[in-house]
Amino acid sequence: MKKSNIATLIVFFLLIPVTLFFGSKLPGRGYYITGTAIILELMIPFFMAFEGKKPQARELVVIAVMCAIAIAARVAIPIPNFKAIFAVIMLSGIAFGPEAGFMVGAISAFASNFFYGQGPYTPWQMMAYGAGGMLAGFCFAKGRLPKKPLTMAVFGFLAVVLWVGPLLDTSSVFLMLSDINWNSLLLTYGAGLSVNISQAACTVLIMLLFGRPLLDKLDRIKVKYGMMEDENGL
Amino acid sequence: MADAFSKCHPAVNFLFFVGAIGMSVVIQHPAYLFAGIVTGAIYYLLLNGKKAWKTILSLLPMFLVLTVINPLFNTLGVTKLFEVFGRKYTIEALLYGAALASMFVIMMLWFGCYNKVLTSDKFTCLFGNLIPSISLLLLMVFRMVPNFIRKTQQIIGARMSIGKGISETATTKEKIQDGGTVLGALTSWALEGSVVTGDSMRARGYGAAKRSSFMIYRMTGTDWILLVVMLVLLGVTIAAAFFGQFVATFVPAIDIAPVSWGLAAYTCYLLIPTALHIKEAFQWHISRSKI
Structure with a gap:
């Protein structure tokens, strides 16, 4: 059995139950620390799988380039609060497969926080973007969804509003609320919704206007140099 | 002048922040919270100089908002101040909100220090292998x-x-x-x-053999001493937690454990980087005045 598979089993059947057990006994921010620990544990198998397959130099550099573009994109479009990061992550996932999508998402979230400041939200952001990129890669692989601007835009909107945003809001719920009940949840998620929708709108705009041309550029590199071909298996 | 704690081995830095930030999440005892805020703010000031005041002061409105919001959702507590939308607004819940807001402030302060001390090169160096x-x-x-x-x-x-x-x-x-x-x-x-x-x-041979990594940092004698001191203080603090010294419940009634030796250990732990920084500044001052 592969190392990463063993790690997955250990995480699911040992680490997470143990964390939940001890987490329920913690005082104070028990929810936050338990949630963060579980998020970190869930990411271990992904990173181990990536390490375990000893990525080729080309693959490594392409992932690094996509991360750097995701972070640097905010310089290209000089509008405050216009975040292109998730659009770039999604496109990487669609072009280079789910695994690359996860790595680009998680690493760009982590690396961008070295420029803008790490915080208690870092692991949540890594998971949100990483899983978002992976989901995009999975849904558009093998022609499951057509790679058309409109489908990509709808997918991007739903991914931000239903997954990336709420996950980040959950970290602030655990951080800031003392008593988790329907009222307080509704207020926090409601307050987050406007930010999430504006970020989703950015993703939609980029997908509609430049989704296809950018994707063509990524595909062209793939065809030209014959890269990441074994990744379409999933 | 460079910060003395930043010059220590990255493993020492990393472990310190895991301890400091990790503890800040579970503690809600007012004395410990106060110690966390003061030590965090002092070290943050030493690291960032005058412009740190701006960040520290910007945390204040955050603190106030989080404090007054809590009783709106948490209606437990016995001493009623007034009613909002027909719900109780209690003093206990307000204090609880202040405790939770302090936790948040401590976390932000120590994360601010983390960002300054554990730079990207140290992180990659630490996890390179x-x-x-x-x-x-x-x-x-x-x-x-x-x-x-x-x-x-x-x-x-x-x-x-x-x-x-x-x-x-x-x-x-x-x-x-x-x-x-x-x-x-x-x-x-x-x-x-x-x-x-x-x-x-x-x-050039990437992937041909096991990659060795460049290690610029070495564990010196000071690093080992620091590591031992840190582990001892952290151990004592965790022991204090097991003896129930951290216990502080706010709702429905206020019940706070008396302050004991746990607080001393916790404060000393958080003061490590500040102490190093001051010690170095002092030595520098003395050696300069000798010339």
């Missing part, structure tokens, strides 16, 4: 981001010189359209370059 591919990936991203930002500005400049730049008065639509074109140009250039880099790495 454990996750070699990912640290290499991170290292490349750190190099590429400034590079790409520079390239983006070059592309924008080049477009401007052929009359395709955007003016200050451009509409949002024009800005987005232009930004997309720039992003496309950057993507093409970067991806072509990435293949060249990748091939060049392979030609």
Whole structure:
């Protein structure tokens, strides 16, 4: 059995139950620390799988380039609060497969926080973007969804509003609320919704206007140099 | 002057912040919270100088908002102050809100220090052996981001010189359209370059053998002493937690454990970087006055 598979089993059947057990006994921010620990544990198998397959130099550099573009994109479009990061992550996932999508998402979230400041939200952001990129890669692989601007835009909107945003809001719920009940949840998620929708709108705009041309550029590199071909298996 | 704690081994730095931030999440005893805020603020000030005041003061409104919001949702508590929308607004819940807001402030302060001390090179150095591919990936991203930002500005400049730049008065639509074109140009250039880099790495033997990593930091005698002191203090603090010294419940009634030796250990632990910093500043002062 592969190392990463063993790690997955250990995480699911040992680490997470143990964390939940001890987490329920913690005082104070028990929810936050338990949630963060579980998020970190869930990411271990992904990173181990990536390490375990000893990525080729080309693959490594392409992932690094996509991360750097995701972070640097905010310089290209000089509008405050216009975040292109998730659009770039999604496109990487669609072009280079789910695994690359996860790595680009998680690493760009982590690396961008070295420029803008790490915080208690870092692991949540890594998971949100990483899983978002992976989901995009999975849904558009093998022609499951057509790679058309409109489908990509709808997918991007739903991914931000239903997954990336709420996950980040959950970290602030655990951080800031003392008593988790329907009222307080509704207020926090409601307050987050406007930010999430504006970020989703950015993703939609980029997908509609430049989704296809950018994707063509990524595909062209793939065809030209014959890269990441074994990744379409999933 | 450089910070003395920042010059220690990254493992010592990392462990300290895991302890400091980890403890801040579980503690809600007012005395411990106070110690956490004061020590965090002092170290943050030492690291960042005068401009740190701005950050610290900006945490104050955050603290107040989080404090007054809590009783709106948490109606437990016995001493009623007044009613909002027919719900009790209790003093216990207000104090509980203050405790939770303090936790948040402590976390922000110590994360601020973490960002200053544990720089990206230290992180990749620390985890270079454990996750070699990912640290290499991170290292490349750190190099590429400034590079790409520079390239983006070059592309924008080049477009401007052929009359395709955007003016200050451009509409949002024009800005987005232009930004997309720039992003496309950057993507093409970067991806072509990435293949060249990748091939060049392979030609020089990447992946041919186990990669060794460059270690600029060595565990010195001071580092070992610090590590032992830190582990002892952290151990004592955790022991104090098991003896129930951290217990502080606010709702429905206030019940706070008396302050004991746990607080001393916790405060000493959090004062380690500050103490090092002051010790070094002092020594520097003495050695200068000798000349």
